[in-house]
Amino acid sequence: MRGNVTRENAAYNEGTIYEGKIVLDDFTLRIDPDEHVAVLGPNGCGKSTLIKTITRECYPVVRKGSSMAILGRTNWNVFELRFLLGIVSNDLMSSCTGDASGLDVVLSGFFSSTRIFPNHAFNPKQREMAEAALADLGISHLADRAVEEMSSGEAKRVLIARALVHKPRALLFDEPCNSLDILAQRSLRETMRSLARSGIGIILVTHELPDIVPEIERVVLMANGRIVADGRKEDVLQAERLSKLFGLKVELARRDGYYHIG
Numbered sequence: 001m002r003g004n005v006t007r008e009n010a011a012y013n014e015g016t017i018y019e020g021k022i023v024l025d026d027f028t029l030r031i032d033p034d035e036h037v038a039v040l041g042p043n044g045c046g047k048s049t050l051i052k053t054i055t056r057e058c059y060p061v062v063r064k065g066s067s068m069a070i071l072g073r074t075n076w077n078v079f080e081l082r083f084l085l086g087i088v089s090n091d092l093m094s095s096c097t098g099d100a101s102g103l104d105v106v107l108s109g110f111f112s113s114t115r116i117f118p119n120h121a122f123n124p125k126q127r128e129m130a131e132a133a134l135a136d137l138g139i140s141h142l143a144d145r146a147v148e149e150m151s152s153g154e155a156k157r158v159l160i161a162r163a164l165v166h167k168p169r170a171l172l173f174d175e176p177c178n179s180l181d182i183l184a185q186r187s188l189r190e191t192m193r194s195l196a197r198s199g200i201g202i203i204l205v206t207h208e209l210p211d212i213v214p215e216i217e218r219v220v221l222m223a224n225g226r227i228v229a230d231g232r233k234e235d236v237l238q239a240e241r242l243s244k245l246f247g248l249k250v251e252l253a254r255r256d257g258y259y260h261i262g
Helices: 047-054 078-083 090-095 101-108 122-136 152-164 184-198 241-246
Strands: 010-020 021-030 035-040 083-086 170-174 201-206 218-223 226-231 252-255 257-262
Touching: 021 047, 035 047, 047 257, 078 083, 083 152, 090 152, 090 241, 101 152, 101 226, 122 152, 152 184, 152 252, 184 201, 218 241
Parallel strands: 035 201, 035 218, 083 170, 170 201
Antiparallel strands: 010 021, 218 226, 252 257
16 A cells, blocks of 8 residues: 555555566555455466565565555564464475475474474474364374375365464465365365454465355455456456456356356
């Protein structure tokens, strides 16, 4: 947003450059901490860069009149910020491969890492919280299993436990159902619904309509690094608008609170 920040969890950047090109341009977005918001758009539109800007992996280009605040603050120690956010992304999924156990991955959430390294010292309380996070998701049996021995769906649920272990103020999901089979997608979406009903804020970026669970009421459409629509799900998810966004004619169907392309 431009000017003074008046609401928490406001993210604004007028131009973010990634790998030498402008990815987000003339971009304004404000999200309250307890909101459930989906950011929808085709591959390459800047959705993942938006997530990386919120987590301070990318930074906006300084321009006159631009401003950015997260949880009401403009300046953050990045590790302090990440402790307040839970992140589930494909980048993390790739980094959490190997012989690290499910419990190690969940414990790594306390250190903004992807496993427990020799320099990490966790206490009994943190271990108890990690075991509780696994139990809450029904995956205690994965505590001692190596990530490389898990299915994609199991590994993704371990990542969600990692995201939740430190009791964050908001969850960021970046294309959460990528690489998952139909059963794992359904299970993950049910988990997202349960988390949304618990009251924690959720920011979801996706190019798949069924990822937008019924509890998400606001949808932002992105194209070419810009916001092209932002509003109530029922108003934004229209066949004509989505046809233009994705460059092909689509027909929409809605069943049990989910939208599908017919």
